[in-house]
Amino acid sequence: MIRSFIDILIPTLLISSPTxxxxxxxxxxxxxxxxxxxxxxxxxxxxxxxxxGID
Structure with a gap:
């Protein structure tokens, strides 16, 4: 259960990161x-x- 949650969470965070x-x-x-x-x-x-980040 926790493993499948992590398998979904990590890619979601990487894809939704605005870079x-x-x-x-x-x-x-x-x-x-x-x-x-x-x-x-x-x-x-x-x-x-x-x-x-200068000030």
Whole structure:
């Protein structure tokens, strides 16, 4: 009984975990509030990125 519960619980937790990552390469053009950076990518688009866990 417990074994079958664990067999269902572990995959459910792994599948429902919200994980998302994005690789972005560019040049940092400004730093704001010590935890936000603005970068320009290869196609000259500007991206404002807030760094998690800095404060």
């Amino acid at each position: 998302f990552a994005l690789a972005l390469t560019g040049k940092v053009v400004s730093v704001t509030d010590c935890d936000t950076i603005t970068i320009i990518d290869r196609s000259n688009r500007q991206h404002k990125i807030r760094l998690y």
